Amino acid sequence: MESTLALPPKDEASDVARVADALAARSSGGGDDKPKRKRQSQSCDACRARKVKCAREGGEDDPQQACKHCVSLGIPCTYDYQPKKRGPPNLYLRRLQQQQEAAAAAQAQANGGGLAPLANGSPPSAISPTSPASLGPPPPTASSTTSTAPSYLGHTGLSPLAPVIPPSIPPSRYPIAADTFHYAHAAAAPPPEASFGGPYPLYNLPPAVPTPAPPHPTPPPAPSYFPALRHLHRPHRIDTVAPRERIAQIIGLFFDFVYPLTPCVHKPSFLADFAARREESDPLFFALVMSTVASTLVQVPRSYVPLERAAVRKLAQECHEASRHVTVASYDPPTSMHVVVRYFDTIYHFCEGHDATSHAAFGEAAHIAVTLHMHEEASYEGLDPVECEMRRRTFWLLFSADKSMSILLGRPICLRDEDCTLHFPKEVDDEYITPNGILPQPAGKTAIVSGLNYCSRIFALLGEILVRIRVDKRSPPQGPFLTARLEEVKSLHARIVTALAHTPPPLRLKPAGVRHGAVASMLQAQRGYSFAQQTFAEVRDFFDNPNANRENAGNHFLVMQANLYVTQQLVRFVIEQYRDELMASMRHSMGGDVKDLEASSAEDREAVASDLLNVLHSIPIQSIATNGPSLVHKVRFVASTLLDAVRKAEEAPASAARAHAYLWDFLSILSEIERNYILDDEKDGPPDANAMVT
Numbered sequence: 001m002e003s004t005l006a007l008p009p010k011d012e013a014s015d016v017a018r019v020a021d022a023l024a025a026r027s028s029g030g031g032d033d034k035p036k037r038k039r040q041s042q043s044c045d046a047c048r049a050r051k052v053k054c055a056r057e058g059g060e061d062d063p064q065q066a067c068k069h070c071v072s073l074g075i076p077c078t079y080d081y082q083p084k085k086r087g088p089p090n091l092y093l094r095r096l097q098q099q100q101e102a103a104a105a106a107q108a109q110a111n112g113g114g115l116a117p118l119a120n121g122s123p124p125s126a127i128s129p130t131s132p133a134s135l136g137p138p139p140p141t142a143s144s145t146t147s148t149a150p151s152y153l154g155h156t157g158l159s160p161l162a163p164v165i166p167p168s169i170p171p172s173r174y175p176i177a178a179d180t181f182h183y184a185h186a187a188a189a190p191p192p193e194a195s196f197g198g199p200y201p202l203y204n205l206p207p208a209v210p211t212p213a214p215p216h217p218t219p220p221p222a223p224s225y226f227p228a229l230r231h232l233h234r235p236h237r238i239d240t241v242a243p244r245e246r247i248a249q250i251i252g253l254f255f256d257f258v259y260p261l262t263p264c265v266h267k268p269s270f271l272a273d274f275a276a277r278r279e280e281s282d283p284l285f286f287a288l289v290m291s292t293v294a295s296t297l298v299q300v301p302r303s304y305v306p307l308e309r310a311a312v313r314k315l316a317q318e319c320h321e322a323s324r325h326v327t328v329a330s331y332d333p334p335t336s337m338h339v340v341v342r343y344f345d346t347i348y349h350f351c352e353g354h355d356a357t358s359h360a361a362f363g364e365a366a367h368i369a370v371t372l373h374m375h376e377e378a379s380y381e382g383l384d385p386v387e388c389e390m391r392r393r394t395f396w397l398l399f400s401a402d403k404s405m406s407i408l409l410g411r412p413i414c415l416r417d418e419d420c421t422l423h424f425p426k427e428v429d430d431e432y433i434t435p436n437g438i439l440p441q442p443a444g445k446t447a448i449v450s451g452l453n454y455c456s457r458i459f460a461l462l463g464e465i466l467v468r469i470r471v472d473k474r475s476p477p478q479g480p481f482l483t484a485r486l487e488e489v490k491s492l493h494a495r496i497v498t499a500l501a502h503t504p505p506p507l508r509l510k511p512a513g514v515r516h517g518a519v520a521s522m523l524q525a526q527r528g529y530s531f532a533q534q535t536f537a538e539v540r541d542f543f544d545n546p547n548a549n550r551e552n553a554g555n556h557f558l559v560m561q562a563n564l565y566v567t568q569q570l571v572r573f574v575i576e577q578y579r580d581e582l583m584a585s586m587r588h589s590m591g592g593d594v595k596d597l598e599a600s601s602a603e604d605r606e607a608v609a610s611d612l613l614n615v616l617h618s619i620p621i622q623s624i625a626t627n628g629p630s631l632v633h634k635v636r637f638v639a640s641t642l643l644d645a646v647r648k649a650e651e652a653p654a655s656a657a658r659a660h661a662y663l664w665d666f667l668s669i670l671s672e673i674e675r676n677y678i679l680d681d682e683k684d685g686p687p688d689a690n691a692m693v694t
Helices: 010-031 045-050 068-073 092-112 142-148 244-258 267-275 283-297 309-327 336-352 355-371 385-409 449-474 480-497 516-526 529-544 556-590 595-618 621-626 629-648 654-677
Strands: none
Touching (some): 244 267, 309 336, 355 385, 385 629, 556 629, 595 629
16 A cells, blocks of 8 residues: 655755755764864955966865966965855836736726735735835825826836926027927927928928827827927917017018018018918018018118117117027028028128127028028929029029139138039019020010029139139149149120120119229329219218109119129129239249339239229219128228239329229228118218228
């Protein structure tokens, strides 16, 4: 009959036997009083410190045997290292597990009224009342977890993380919705539309697809990104900056006096969008309106705006800041409207005297334009005609400004002609450009954009000579290369002289009868205090009298004439200067006489002074003044260089000296024009008519 007692397994029996033998040996050896050295580690102290294997020739349990490393180093081999006491265990995971178990128990109790076993199989009473889980806050119930925890936490019993609250933003003059934005309501905002109406799309996103609402809606989790531009900005209203009627009046001044020189907006679309209050739904159009107003206020005479100088400057600054608050948050995706806004900001800062800020704004405009491939003709395929023409005009305005800053300020060129494959804008007025196509320009009617095209051609020639000057400055040409370079410069000179030979009649200069041989007699008849005083009176009346005649200032083609012909003389002067330098270098290298070359250069300088003087006398002073400080800088560059050349020359014709002196006096009149554009009272000095007849 088998025994009912089960025998232990073989492995278990052997373990029990080993334990029994160990206890018996310990009890039998109790009489041995000799202390035994207990080694704390398999490695000696020196090997442990060096982190090398401790090698002993004898057995590892021999306490008298020193390791080979200690013997070779001649140091004592010791085993004095005492292990450190372990620190407290990490209870974080245990607390998480206990919270999960408590939540599961509460879930089971809420569902069936009974207690469900915990995850580890222990009964609910196994959790001590004084356990770490009981010392914290009470575990959340299932209902509280569902209502407060984000979806990615599930029913883990974890308390949801509090949403990240952004630091408080100091109040600004134009607060945006980000100042008081709450993340909890981010998803409640409607998704951005595919695009806004009009020729300037703000978003290029697919149409939103409606999604069915969940059966039990829960608040969305805190987003890890900033929402789109439309989510951050409240509806913008022009009335918060200035009365809408005043803004409309300034926009009218823009199209009457500024637009002929900067036709980078589509007039019918712009006015239609402004009348429809597009700025309330399109923040970027609001920025465009504000930048247009700011740049207009610093480019038109103060008498045109019924405000004091300080009020005009304050309004311009407020409009610029309002535009800036919008555009700094809307670079992506870039659009052509960004480029126009930054170009207007460049003009605003330039007229205000903020040189560094003006250059920074221009850099933004140029780089956004390059990002949009506005310099490549292939990128214009598929664009509607309005967008296409506005991009062309804007890019060529940037191209011209780049060359102007390069020559006047000595800066490198950003937009090089050889990198540009873009065609010039079509010579069609805005009313004939529609989203569906471009209508033909009526016969006999010259388009406003014709002036921009001719000016762009002139600046393209300036870019060619500037590139050659920069290259030759780094590596001066010698021998046959110098001869080839001189031929290139002479060809450029012939092209700039004839650049405006075929302009349409409205842009053609009507000569005032001033020619090289007649300069001396003209100066004797007109140079004097009466002429300067009369011109100064016209300038003062133009800027200070609201009822002054604006016919010449409002003549778009007269205004463009001043810009075109002064720019032509500027580029011609730069080319002739470099041509003379190359010829002088050639004469020196060949050992020839340069006296005849100096005489020829003096004649060229007299010709430039006479032609520039002819331009300034052929155009009414009101049309010249409408061009603003940019034209004054061009005339100052030529006049100051010519005057320095006359002073340095040992022998100069008397007529040339008188022409240069008279040109310098005329520059004083232009400086008076520039002074009237300054809106800062601290930089503005009292007018001095006598200073122009020194």
